[in-house]
Amino acid sequence: MYELIICEKPNAAKKIAEALSDSKPIKKSSTSKVPYYELTHNKKDIVIASAVGHIYGLSQKPGILKSKYPVFEIEWTPSSELRKTSAFTKKYLTLIKKLAKKANEFTVATDYDIEGEVIGLNIVRFACKQKDANRMKFSTLTKGDLVTAYENKSKTLDWGQANAGETRHIMDWFFGINLSRALTASIKKAGSFKLMSTGRVQGPALKLVVDKEKEIKAFIPEPYNQIELRSKKDNQEIIALHKEGNIFDKKRAEEIYNNCKSEKTAKIESIKNKSFQNAPPFPFDLTSMQIEAHKCLRFSPKRTLELAQELYTSGATSYPRTSSQQLPKEIGYSKILKQLAKQPNYKKNANLLLKVKDLKPNNGKKKDAAHPAIYPTGQTPKFKTDQEQKLYDLIVKRFMATFGEPAKRETSTISIDCKNEIFITKGTRTLEDGWFALYQPYVMLKEEILPKFEQNESIPVKKLSKLDKETLPPKRYTEASIIKALEKENLGTKATRASIIETLHNRGYIDGKPLQATEIGIRTEEILEKYSPNIVAPILTRHFEEEMNQIRENTKTSKIVIEDAKEKVTELINKFNQNLQKVGEELLSAYKETRTTQQKVGKCPNCKKGHLVIKKGRFGLFIACDQYPDCKTTFKLPGNALVKVSEKICKACNRPMVTVIRRGKKPQLLCIDPDCPSKSEDAEEGDKNNKPKIKTNEKNEIGKKCPKCKSELLLRKSFYGEFIGCSNYPKCRYTEKIKKAEE
DSSP states (O other), X not given: OEEEEEESSHHHHHHHHHHHOSSOOEEEEOTTOOEEEEEEETTEEEEEEEOOSOOEEEEEOTTSOTTOSSOOOEEEEEGGGTOGGGTTHHHHHHHHHHHHTTEEEEEEESOSSHHHHHHHHHIIIIISOOXXXXXXXXXXXXXXXXXXXXXXXXSSOOHHHHHHHHHHHHHHHHHHHHHHHHHHHHHHHTTOOOOOOOOTTHHHHHHHHHHHHHHHHHOOOOEEEEEEEEEEETTEEEEEEETTOSBOOXXXXXXXXXXXXXXXXXXXXXXXXXXEEEOOOOOBOHHHHHHHHHHHHOOOHHHHHXXXXXXXXXXXXXXXXXXXXXXXXXXXXXXXXXXXXXXXGGHHHHHHHHTOXXXXXXOOSOOOSSOOOBOBOSOOOOOSSHHHHHHHHHHHHHHHHTTSOOEEEEEEEEEEEETTEEEEEEEEEEEEOGGGGGSTTOOOOOOOOOOXXXXXXXXXXXXXXXXXXXXXXXXXXXXXXXXXXHHHTTOSOTTTHHHHHHHHHHTTSEETTTTEEOHHHHHHHHHHHHHOGGGTOHHHHHHHHHHHHHHHTTSSOHHHHHHHHHHHHHHHHHHHHTTHHHHHHHHHHHHHHHHHHHHEEEEOTTTSSSEEEEEEETTEEEXXXXXXXXXXXXXXXXXXXXXXXXXXXXTTTXXXXXXXXXXXXXXXXXXXXXXXXXXXXXXXXXXXXTOOOOOOOTTOEEEEEOTTTOOEEEEEEETTEEEEEETTTTTOOOXXXXXXXXX
């Protein structure tokens, strides 16, 4: 008999086995090659096995039609039986069931958060057939923290987290499945079929983006003027604006301009210097890290979370899914800094901080009962990618910056008198670096140092301008700012917000960077708000988020919240069903209009009557005239890419252009015509450099053999332009760029 420890992922199982083993853990494998570990800790036999995230999911009970709604009869089912993509989880579940039969004690060591608790709970009760288990709680996968977590494990699961997590899954199922089935049923009622979806958080999140888009579309720019004075001192240009700033009265702007336009000199009326302090930044919680990584590294919030998870499981940083902005003393500030000092990139700054007698981070107000703010453990990491290294650098420098001294800056405000009109110029510079020195290159503040002026000093007026400007519309959400907006509205959790945005992208409701609501997204949100406004209203989602917090704090039971959810879903569905056909007709109309817009490339260049549209054929997507068979104009499209309509016209051949998006590459704007001169730049460049063009015979052979299969190489043409390819295609897929072939 032994104690069975259940982890969330294989890498965590390995780390825990290495930390607890008195000697070296024995790695074993099941018949399906799933690893597990046997070890002895203080003369006690332990077996450590791993899940792979959620290996159970919710599904409706058998015997109920898949089209029925509302449906509330659900049960937990192995994930491998729910989705083909989760088939691989079956072998992990099979191993846990086998190991559980000989275990006499059970310990859950999944991530200590709501999702980790649900994963552990389901494995304990369904795979291990137990009512409860011990619980290890840790924020890093370092040996010291893991041993401490094991020695101080609680005798029960964290039932507040477990109940809150299970309730969240049940509620999300109730709302997501039932509302999506209602939407799909409305389309069916209108005489068509299309799978539609929405959800408890997805609807309100879409409303945020749609409302912003409507605000932008409704915005009417208002003209205004700025009067700008340019001068020069010590070879430095000085730009000053009239003190009234944005002047919306055109007559007043003309009056100021006419009064000063002939002046050749101005004088310094006053000089005001004001110093201030910039406090060190707060430690990272997940949201602030996602925002900062987007600003400094251009990582999407989803990618930041993925990288942070990798750094955590490798032992380099603490648990990332935290809402805390506080670093407790218990993590050992000096110990971590001493470890960081062993890494060349951080040696200097870590040693500087170690000289501080009383290390205190600039903690923020946000707390998390389960985990501290994100911090480096001090362990020297082995990076899998450059992106991991970049995020690690940001985390380390943020950690050190929180212990820094405030930075001191000074703003100089210079008032310039030009014929009794006052112009203002400002400059801000850093006097004392403080924490700035610890957080480079991520301090994104401008240094604007003005020349030294004396009061009443005369300066030349080099140029006076009356600038015509317009007010700007509100900015669209970025991937980072929408995460912040969702947090402010209490929509979703710190761990799910990035995936909510991805879902809206996948549904075609939003697009682009920054985020823009698509026509189908706008119309869908409008229809939902018209016929069942609570589906997209944030207030309902916030209500349930607050109730789940109460479950976690054991001040409300899951049963009450689940019954409340059933009532709310039923109310929404009943209101929705009253207008089912109208909803379906409007959704279908919106979908058709959007699809037509998304597929229309431009005017047909041959018949001049029809439009070129994207169509799908036996061999994939292509562009064709909608006047077929009268007009048989067609253009090929790449089969290995996502193609989107663009409003751009090719300057070289006047054909429409499309945006081509390939995995792992930047989007390309390309002409639809493969014979377009813009695609022969390589050949033209060859002419400029007096290099010969590629010569071919009547079979298009270039007189070279394929280095792989020795067949003839041909000059080929694709959507992207000309290239060299093997004549033995598709058996041999060897290709060369034109330039390489010329060489």
